[in-house]
Amino acid sequence: MDVLTSPSRIVIATRESRLALWQAEHVKARLESTWPGCTVELLGMTTRGDQILDRSLSKVGGKGLFVKELEQALLEGRADIAVHSMKDVPAELPEGFALVATLARDNPQDAFVSNRYESLDDMPPGTVVGTSSLRREAQIHAQFPYLGVTPLRGNLDTRLRKLDEGQYDAIILAAAGLRRLGLESRIRALLPTEQSLPAAGQGALGIEACADRPEVARWLAPLADSETTCCVAAERALTQALQAGCDIPVGAFCEWRDGMLSMRGFVASPDGLAMLRAEGSAVPAQAQAWGLDWPATCSRRGADRILAALRP
Secondary structure (H helix, E strand, C coil): CCHHCCCCCCEEEEEEEEEHHHHHHHHHHHHHHHCCCCCCEEEEEHHHHHHHCCCCCHHHHHHHHCCCCHHHHHHHHCCCCEEEEEEHHCCCCCCCCCEEEEEECCCEEEEECCCCCCHHHHHHHHCEEEEHHHHHHHHHHHHHHEEEECCCCCCCHHHHHHHCCCCEEEEEEEEHHHHHCCCEEEHCCEECCCCCCCCCCCEEEEEEEEEHHHHHHHHHHHHHHHHHHHHHHHHHHHHHHCCCCCCCCCCEEEEEEEEEEEEEEEEEEECCCCEEEEEECCCCHHHHHHHHHHHHHHHCHHHHHHHHHHHC
């Protein structure tokens, strides 16, 4: 390792929720271990996504609401990198930004959390599930049409509090977030990916920086996980090609199997009545191109009709 290129100080822009701070602290510890002697600092920020809690993300601007303020800090030189949950990062970054590292993935599954029931199958007609995701909502409607689905916003602790107050009979959360905060005991069941296909990038942490700072990319390179990077690139390419944000129910999950990438995806109407699933495999070197090519295949099977009905 070239000592002359070692960073002396790295500033991490992060949201100030408990989970976001855990993620930033995790990257901070990794960087301090990788670059002994480097001072790593956190720049805590509140994003519009954290402030707007009375409307669903699909109605107020989508996932970008969680990253814009952090990206502004990067542009202004107040921070060198921003740490994100990859499922919260828009499929297409604004010009001038780059994902410089994707860390090894935690559990990508959705988690069923309830104080009354053991699983979705255990819930009787008319009971209510809370979720912030149209992706989850569509899959619940498709398989459990007799359940009510109600929007659920707020950070992880707020969502659990709303469940405990009896506002919901159950809620669906990302398992990785619960695990990271030591709340794994709240999980009643992990939803199989066949039942609830994850969002692109779910369970993985990504690090963003300005594209014109190659030295930052070199600093972060030791933290990147090659397998997760390939899988998440394919998933994000699929959602990018579909031009799918929070307003379109889309799931994409890629995993390694015998040296090949295997991916499953779906696009659906929010009510789950129209849903198209597809799956395939590719060599790792073709991960991004493979994801970008999926919409053409899906369109031939009817995905274009679903998307057309969802867009004005």
